[in-house]
Amino acid sequence: MTFTQLRAFALVAELGSLRAAAEALGVSEPAVSAAVAALRTDLGDPLFRRSGGGITLTPGGRALAVRARELVRLADRTRREVAHATSAGRLRVLATAGCAEHAAGAVLAAFSRRVPRVAVDLAVGTCPADALADDAADIVLGVRPVPAPGQSVDAVPFLRYERVVVAAPDHPLARLGALRPAEVAGCRWLAGPGGIEAGSEEAGWVARLPVAPDVERLGSEAEALATVRAGSGVMFALAHAVREAVRRGDVVRLRVEGTPVTGLWWAGIPGEGAATSAARALQRFLTTPEATSALLSGRSDRTRPTVRVELWS
Numbered sequence: 001m002t003f004t005q006l007r008a009f010a011l012v013a014e015l016g017s018l019r020a021a022a023e024a025l026g027v028s029e030p031a032v033s034a035a036v037a038a039l040r041t042d043l044g045d046p047l048f049r050r051s052g053g054g055i056t057l058t059p060g061g062r063a064l065a066v067r068a069r070e071l072v073r074l075a076d077r078t079r080r081e082v083a084h085a086t087s088a089g090r091l092r093v094l095a096t097a098g099c100a101e102h103a104a105g106a107v108l109a110a111f112s113r114r115v116p117r118v119a120v121d122l123a124v125g126t127c128p129a130d131a132l133a134d135d136a137a138d139i140v141l142g143v144r145p146v147p148a149p150g151q152s153v154d155a156v157p158f159l160r161y162e163r164v165v166v167a168a169p170d171h172p173l174a175r176l177g178a179l180r181p182a183e184v185a186g187c188r189w190l191a192g193p194g195g196i197e198a199g200s201e202e203a204g205w206v207a208r209l210p211v212a213p214d215v216e217r218l219g220s221e222a223e224a225l226a227t228v229r230a231g232s233g234v235m236f237a238l239a240h241a242v243r244e245a246v247r248r249g250d251v252v253r254l255r256v257e258g259t260p261v262t263g264l265w266w267a268g269i270p271g272e273g274a275a276t277s278a279a280r281a282l283q284r285f286l287t288t289p290e291a292t293s294a295l296l297s298g299r300s301d302r303t304r305p306t307v308r309v310e311l312w313s
Helices: 003-015 018-025 029-043 059-084 097-114 128-133 181-185 201-207 221-229 243-248 277-285 289-297
Strands: 048-051 054-057 089-095 118-125 139-142 153-167 189-191 215-217 234-238 261-270
Touching: 003 018, 003 029, 003 059, 018 029, 029 059, 054 059, 089 097, 089 277, 097 118, 097 139, 097 153, 097 221, 097 277, 097 289, 128 139, 128 261, 139 277, 153 221, 189 221, 201 261, 221 234, 261 277
Parallel strands: 089 118, 089 139, 189 215, 189 234
Antiparallel strands: 048 054, 139 261, 153 234, 153 261
């Protein structure tokens, strides 16, 4: 069997027809049919049967589809590494929204100063483990990636943070003392584009509320904080990000039972040796004093790399 045959079959299994696979590959349908026929002969299995205008994979076909996707992704990753071995490499980073806004830019800028030959692409989105499994990212930052069955992810923590509940000084709850979670559950909650991010410690806290809050997502956590300062709603804010606003009296920290909530941001790469060298280098860098210094300073200057941001989910 060849990678060409495996790639063709992986697309047939994914798209459900020879014609769709041929269109995706930019080849003729007979070419795809010939590739699949060769696999059938080689493996001694029909792989799929036609049914109702589509196809139904045999048990052997389902097993081959999983393995074919893995091998095709590995082949594609190998081609990229070989192509970049003697030239500037490219590192695809996916960060969950909160981490992207408050941490990713600073650490990626510091990493690029140390490794200037690597160009960094930053995508902002959810489902970090899925991004690794689908080969949509080389490394994921933020909420800890939860691997799917059979998936291997090597994740290390690189930043501990605290989130606190804040409101405007004239908010009705600001005049009260200690608050029970039930007293804030019915408030208007504001957040950045990631909302209360699934898998985070703050999501666990919210899940224990007697009533799930209706969280309004805005374009950034900075925008959400500005709305809170204007007197509308409450939010889970990063303690260090609102420290000055609290000191100036622009917002107040509500003393809600169970807060502050302490969480971790993680750096995850494919396990079992499948990660690229650039992804491994960034993961190692994130645990160094230099990265910690960049995170604490929030440094952003002319050496900051060009980072293309897109939404991915």
